[in-house]
Structures are given as structure tokens and as C-alpha cells.
Amino acid sequence: MTETVASPRTQQDSTLEHSKIRVSADEVAAYDHSGRQPVLLGFFIAVVWLLVGTVLGDISSFKFDRPDLLSEQAYLTFGRIRPAHLNVMVYGWASTAMFSISLWLMPRLCRTRLRWATAATAGILIWTLGLAVGTVLLIAGYSDGLEWLELDGQWADPLLVAGAALVGASIWRTLAARRVHHLYVSVWYVAASYPWFLIIFIAGNLPIYQGVESAAVNWFYAHNALGLWLTTINLGLIYYLLPKIIGRPIYSYWLSLVGFWGLALFYALNGMHHLIGGPLPSWMIATSITASIMMIIPVVAVGINQHMTVVGRFGAMRYSPALTLAVIAAMSYTAVSLQGILTALVSVNRITHFTHWTIAHSHLGLYMFVTLSLFGGMYYILPRVLKKEWPSTRLVRAHILLVGGGMILYVVALGIGGVLQGLSLLAPSEGFEVSVTSTRPWLLMRSVAAVIISAGHIVFAYHAYLLAFTHRGSLTRQPPFFELKPVLVKKRAP
Amino acid sequence: MLANSFVIILLSLAVGIPPLIFLFMALTSGQFDHVDAMADSIFEADEMRYFRPWENRKQAQQRLEQHGGLLNNPNREWERWL
């Protein structure tokens, strides 16, 4: 096929400012190159943390099956390994990878090279140092005592603030220097996340709260760390990857507008739904439950928008692991949010509060949504920054199948186990024993899932090593083409 | 108490009014007139004009209608964006 007559849409477009600076492939490559140093550094550090966090998660999981496993030493006790798992995964793996993703996205979306790249590099290093110090102190028994805010307020938190601020400065400097007028959806999500994170993290760490206020600020922070930091940057990434890979603009600008501002308004008020039934003034909890229910608006808006972009073209998933993971992540976002809204209703929460249902929800969100989206981002970004291809299709497939399958088992097992535990905690005639014994088979199944997922992580880390540190990727000169052998779809590509 | 004090009311106004004003300015200066164009801004010059192998005939036809004639694709150009 060759050129035919230009369509009406193209003519209309040519009157718009953005179309004048439609870029060439070379320019895009130059944008990618401008952030090379911090982007690669961040991904490298993130993968190291992922492996550390995996070991910590596995140990935590096995300890439920064998409570006397590794209990001789204080630093190996469950109550230190588990928070270390949370902090390493959230601040080490997810956040560091999110730094790289935002530093790669912004130049592309702003159509300019990355500004203050050195500051961003320094920020990532300072953040990592802070987290390393905090994790060591946590394992050694120095914890601030609030879930999600355990890291030491004196030695670790200032470094984390400085690190995130430096990366954020680079992001906002790039945004200020942008060469497009329009701000693409992803820009709102990514750019807003940095000031949000700094505000909530600082507010959460102020040592001025006592009693139930301390609980309120604890969950104000933790929920917003999820909603206004982990969720937003990953939604920004998905909003970029889906249309870009499929080659089709996002379904509706207005829906993305509703999704973004709805999220900003309602998510921030959600925190107290972690304390339903707790000793807080009941209007606070009611506010959060209401805001949780209102979350249906942005969640459905984002869900429809992303679904309508992909719909009818799911076959494209076979060509791109990045798209495969981004689509699964987008669906999981809808799923975890609907599950969360359900959990925030008092009639459900009375059963599931305090049980492993919450852990299933956590990992549905932080794994099936956040982590898979980050993996997808890395599959897409690393070849473009390194100018080499992922060497092995089989390793990609093995990775996706292991982590996907393992996590489904994890979430389903704990979902069932959690409901059984919750029902038994409610039954007036049953002793506490029943809630423990009825959950144990499901916890064992979670440990099986943990092994499967860990294998997936090792495959991924090995593959990333092959890509970055060997010449395999450039030697084979494979095109960026990954036809995943049909798992669900039979037909081969033409 | 702070809850029903002027401080809170003033703070809310100070925080809430300016973004609304800027939003209004943005609206009146026409920044939201061509909003759907924004969705196209992430694509390269002729990116949308290549046929993708997963599209069925109807979808390819749509691509042709919306983005102009499809370009020759000997090197599997679309692979660049996968």
C-alpha cells in the first residue's frame, strides 16, 4: 500500500499546535538517551531490591508454616523480617523502579531532553542509601513503630525525603522546559505524584502525634502512599504504554480527566477505612468509607478508558510482553479497587478486617497491578535505553507465566483463607484456635506460590543481567518482537 | 476550637480558590478546545499510518480512514513501537 488521499482528520490535526512538532524516531531516541544514566541506575538498584525483598517475603511466608524456623536470632524474627519485606518492596523495588520510569517518560512526553539528570542520579543514590540504612536499623530492632513508616525518623527518613525531592526536581524542571503545550494524561499522574509523596511522607513522619491521632496520620500516610504514589505513577505508565504499543490513541480525554481528578479528590480521604470499628471519632471513619465508595467514579472511568483503548485488539498482546503485562496490570487495578471498595463496606469489613484477606488484597494491588506494570515498563524501556534487545523469548515467557501463575495462586489461596479466618473470628462459639487451624492450609499454599514467584524473579533478574551486561542482545539482532507463543490464542502471526 | 475557626475557613479558601481561578483562565483561553488532540501527542510523525498485524480488516480500514493512507511497510516498521 502507498500514500492515499489524506483524511479529514489529518487535515484538521494540522491546525493544532502539537502536530507541528511531531517528532522523528531519532529525536525520540535522543530523549531516551538523555535520561540514560539515572534510568539505568534506578532499574539496576530496583532489581537488586526486588531480590532482597523476595528473600524476605519468602522467609516471612515460611515462618507461618514453621514458626520455629530461624527464630534463634533477634534479627531473623518474623516481626522484623516482615516489615523489612514491606519497606524493601515498597521503597526499594517499586519506588526506585518508578523513579526510572518517570525519568524516562517525562522527556518523551515533554518532547525535550531530561533536565538535571545528575540531580536525579544523586537523588536515586541518596534514596537508596537512606533505605539501606533504614532497613539495617529495622532489622537491628530500631523501628518507628508505625506500619509503612517504620524506617528510622532520624537516620533514614531525611535521606528519603532528599532523594525523592531531587528526582522530583528533575521531573519538574523537565516539565517546565517542555516543548508541547498539551499535557498528556501520564504527565499529570507522574508530575503530581512527587509533591504528593513529599507532603504525605513528611506529614506522616512528624513526631508530634499521640494516641489515636497517631493512628489517623499513620493510615492517612499509608493509604496515600498507595493511592497518590504507587498507583498514580503506574497508571501514568499504563496510560502511555497501551496506546503507544497498540498504535491507537487513548479512548477519551474527558474520561482520563475525570479519572485523575476523581482519584486526587477521593483517594486522599480514604485512609481511615483501615481502622473501621477502631477507636476513632466515628465521623472520620464514615468520611473515609464514603470516599472509598466514591472511588467507584475514577476507577470505572480509568477502567473504561483503558479497556476501550485495547478492546478488539487483545491479539496484540502476543507481540509484546510489555503490552501483555500492562494489560494484566490495568485489569488488576480495576479488580483490586473493586475488591477494596467492597472491603471498605462495614458489612464485609466485619468479616475480613484483621485477616489474610487484606494480605490477598495487598498483593493483588502491589503485585498484580504495581509490580506487573513495572515489569512491563522495564520490558519496554530497557531495550530502548540500552539499544539492545532482550535476548531470549523463552525467558520472557517463563517469567510471565511463573509470576502470573504464582500470584494468582497466592491471591486466591489467601482470599479463601482470609474469609474462613474472618468467619471463624466472628462465630461466637468458636475458639481462637479454629481461626488459626482453618487458615494454615491456605498459608501453606501461599508458601508454594512464594516459591513459584521467586523462581520467576530469578529468571527475570538473570535475563536482565544477560541483556545489560552481555552482548547477547546486540549479537542476535533480534527485532523488538516477542511473539509470546499463543497461550490463550491459537493463531500465529502472519 | 480550630474546627470551627476562621483559620480553617481562610485556609480552605486560600488553598481552593486559586486552582479554580487558573482552571477558569485555562478554559477561557481555549486550552480545552482541542482536547482529543492531546491523546495523539504521544505518537511519532507517521506512527499511526502503519498497518499492525493483529488488526482485522475493519480495524485496518478504520486506521486508513482516520490517519490517512497506510504507508509501505517492508521493514515491519510497527515493530519499533512494540
Place this chain on the structure above:
Amino acid sequence: MTRLLVLIMGAMATVIFALVVLVILPKSMLSQLQAPPQLKPPSEQELAGRSLYISNGCIYCHTQQVRDPSFTADISKGLGSRPSVPEDYIHDKPHLLGTMRTGPDLFNVGARLPDRNWHLLHLYQPRALVPWSIMPAFPFLFRHKPKADPGDKVLEVPKPFAPGNGVVVVSEEAEALVDYLISLRHDYPAPSNEDQKEVQP
């Protein structure tokens, strides 16, 4: 530029609004709470135990809150005689409400289990007392010695769980932690509802 201003100021407005509603307002309202007269401020020893409770992560399996009987079984299961109220936590810094009940609630454990020796052995090896327990053992809170010195408090450990030779001696840390656990009792009546009314807007 206007676009950036809408973005940054709008984003800030939403989060500051939430901060005011969920943190700043409650802080100013709750600052008027009075400690109930029966609730003693914690002693040095109890505070030391409390920080061990934090550093060994008991919070990841134990809550310290009793919820309303209208929609939970907390009270009928003997976790307390009444739902917990903000006044009960007035000395807590940081709070230890918790979000997991892998183990039972400890808000009134001092009333339910006042026996020191039970707690010491339970911390040393929960399965020595509760065979189905999945609580970790905390042997590092005890000292394992060939022979007890004068003044040492020796822990009687039943056979299968006792070390092959020597004795298990209770450390100051274990004592402090048990002091803290036994101090957890909130069996006084809830403070009169006048203050509570104040808290409602």
C-alpha cells in the same frame, strides 16, 4: 504555564484538604481529651517493654482495639467489656492499634492472663503452652547458661522444648515485655460521654 498551575495547585488543594480533614482537625479536637483516672501512665519498665513490643514486631500479628458489639463478636469473645475509646490510648506514642489478628487481641490481655510465668514461658516457646500456636518463639529474650548464677530467675521449660543441657534464665528484657503485657488492661468503664460529645462535630 496556566496548565501547570492548574495541575500543581489543584493537586495540592486536594491533598491539603484531606490532610486538614483527617489529620489537622482531629488533632486539634482530640487534644482536649482527658485521661481516664483509672488509666495509669506507663512506668519506665512498661515503656521499655513497649519498645520491645515494637522492635520485635508483635504488632504485625496482634491488635490492641475492641470494636463495637453491634457488628463484631469482639466483646462476646471476651476481648473486653466495652469497645475501646480514644481516651484509652492517650499515653500511646506511637499507637499500636494493629491491622492483623493472626494472634488474639491484646487490649485486655493483662486482665485475661495475669500470670507472669505463663507469659515468660509463652514468649520462650508458645508451643510449650499452646500446641497449635503459630506465634514465633522469642528465645533471644532469654539467656541460655550452663548453670544459674545467684540472683538469676530460672525458667521452667517442659521437656521437649528445654535445651539439652544448662538452664534458661529470664532476661530483664523479657521481664519488661511481660510487665508491659500485664499492664494492658482497660476494664474500667468508658469515660463519661461528655468528652466524647465534644469530639463529634
